[in-house]
Amino acid sequence: MAVLEWIRFLAGAALLVMGLGIFVIEMIGVFRFRYVLNRMHAAAMGDTLGIGCCMLGLIVICGWNFTSLKLFLVILFLWLSSPTSSHLIARLEVTTDEEPEKHYRRMVMRDGHAVEPEGEKPQNL
Amino acid sequence: MGNNIPGLEQAYHFLFVGALVFLAAMVILCLIRAIIGPRIADRVVAVNMMGTMVMVIIAILALFLKEGYLVDICLIYAMISFLAVIILTKVYMGVYAECMQHKGGRILRAVPPKSESAQPGAVGIEGTEPGAGGIADILPDKKQCGEEM
Numbered sequence: 001m002a003v004l005e006w007i008r009f010l011a012g013a014a015l016l017v018m019g020l021g022i023f024v025i026e027m028i029g030v031f032r033f034r035y036v037l038n039r040m041h042a043a044a045m046g047d048t049l050g051i052g053c054c055m056l057g058l059i060v061i062c063g064w065n066f067t068s069l070k071l072f073l074v075i076l077f078l079w080l081s082s083p084t085s086s087h088l089i090a091r092l093e094v095t096t097d098e099e100p101e102k103h104y105r106r107m108v109m110r111d112g113h114a115v116e117p118e119g120e121k122p123q124n125l
Numbered sequence: 126m127g128n129n130i131p132g133l134e135q136a137y138h139f140l141f142v143g144a145l146v147f148l149a150a151m152v153i154l155c156l157i158r159a160i161i162g163p164r165i166a167d168r169v170v171a172v173n174m175m176g177t178m179v180m181v182i183i184a185i186l187a188l189f190l191k192e193g194y195l196v197d198i199c200l201i202y203a204m205i206s207f208l209a210v211i212i213l214t215k216v217y218m219g220v221y222a223e224c225m226q227h228k229g230g231r232i233l234r235a236v237p238p239k240s241e242s243a244q245p246g247a248v249g250i251e252g253t254e255p256g257a258g259g260i261a262d263i264l265p266d267k268k269q270c271g272e273e274m
Contacts, residue, residue, distance in 0.1 A: 002130045009133060013140050016185075020147055023178065027154050030174070036166040043170045047177050054181045058188055061137075070196040071184060074203055078177075081207040085173060088214040093166035096221045 008060060015057030022050035035103050036093050040086055047082040051075065141189040148182050169213050176206030 022045060029042025055075050059068045097103065107114040128134075152175055159171035180199050187195030 002133075005130055005133055009136055009140075013136075016140065016144055019181070020144060023148070023151055026174070027151060030158055030171070031154075036162075036164055036170065039167065040170055043174050046174060051177050051181060055184060058184055062188055065193075067187065067193040067196050070193075070200060074180065074184070074196070074200055077200065077203050077207075078180075081203065085207060085210040085214075088211060089166050089169050089173075092169070092214040092218055093164065095218055096165070 008063075012057045012061035015053050015060060017057075019050050019053030019055075019057060022046060022053060026050060037090060037103075040089060044082060044086050047078060047086075051078055141185055144185055145182060145189075148178050148185075152178050152182075165217050169210060172213075173206065173210055176202065176209075180206075 026042050026046035029045070030039050033039045033042060052075050055071045059071050062068045062071065094100075106117065108117040109115075155171050155175040155178065159168045159175070162168045162171055180202055183195055183199040183202060187193060187199065
């Protein structure tokens, strides 16, 4: 019996630590990207996969009871709410952007690939 | 958790306390991002991330203290954090629209088409057709925006 409890602990701890690692990746992305719409890409990762792994680890540790169901409901709610809030934030950013030419790179379609236009030095975005 | 098994109780304690301390450090980093974020959307994203991490903290605390009802607070926190993001974005869009109305201009400044974007085959990275106003084309008009808010 003790062995089974140790296996449960190890599985739960592995999932929890994986979720925390995804939070670290999210934070690195948020600090390294240079524009909000890029940062949102990193931030959405923690909202879905990060909290999903953490809650799954806690469910494994908690066992088969009502608390686990509530933890699963948190994941379910975030699956629905995270895309909605991301969409709203992106729309806020795009609407209130006063100087979009500073933030978007203009590409040219050539032979089916998007490339930098000639005679123009690459912008440092 | 870990009842009557030597070592397992200490292991759970170590895991939970370590995770809590780690998440506290991440929340402080989120706060730094919210302070230095140059745009409003940066701050809203950072607040959203903080909400996610606080949810994990509450869930870990619920298991750590063996108080199952704390998970209800976690669920309510998720809903309030979602509501906060919606209201913040709506308020800032309303503020921006009012600001633009005071200036008397069009709410969304049309981007003058660049010279190189007039050539055939050029596409903007945002997926709109170039030469026709760029990003401003996919945005709602002033009248639509007013009705929406």
